[in-house]
Amino acid sequence: xxxxxxxxxxxxxxxxxxxxxxxxxxxxxxxxxxxxxxxxxxxxxxxxxxxxxxxxxxxxxxxxxxxxxxxxxxxxxxxxxxxxxxxxxxxxxxxxxxxxxxxxxxxxxxxxxxxxxxxxxxxxxxxxxxxxxxxxxxxxxxxx
Numbered sequence: 001x002x003x004x005x006x007x008x009x010x011x012x013x014x015x016x017x018x019x020x021x022x023x024x025x026x027x028x029x030x031x032x033x034x035x036x037x038x039x040x041x042x043x044x045x046x047x048x049x050x051x052x053x054x055x056x057x058x059x060x061x062x063x064x065x066x067x068x069x070x071x072x073x074x075x076x077x078x079x080x081x082x083x084x085x086x087x088x089x090x091x092x093x094x095x096x097x098x099x100x101x102x103x104x105x106x107x108x109x110x111x112x113x114x115x116x117x118x119x120x121x122x123x124x125x126x127x128x129x130x131x132x133x134x135x136x137x138x139x140x141x142x143x144x
Contacts, residue, residue, distance in 0.1 A: 060084035
């Protein structure tokens with residue numbers, strides 16, 4: 001599998017202003033509605049966790065340990081993402097575009113020579129691009 005990219009990248013337009021998208025990224029109850037239950041706080045250095053569905057067949061207990069690495073309000077959120085054999089980062093970048101926001105998501109740091117990482121890369125790639133974005137769109141459409 002060498003030679004494949006080690007990151008998942010998503011580029012989507014959301015018909016909502018950056019402030020609204022930012023709220024969905026940084027308010028724990030909204031974040032839980034489109035991603036996973038969490039104890040997130042938008043503070044650099046804050047350690048938090050996501051509670052995912054366990055996947056016993058690959059040895060994943062559902063716990064994702066994270067830390068806020070970087071924040072630029074309404075523009076950038078970068079976190080560490082560790083769990084199930086992964087030691088990666090996720091970055092959300094928001095760019096105003098017309099009356100909406102272009103969101104760029106990068107989940108980086110996969111070791112594609114490791115079978116667990118390669119499996120997660122394949123599954124999470126389609127998840128970020130479809131399921132997660134669709135859930136985020138739904139939350140934004142129902143949030144004031």
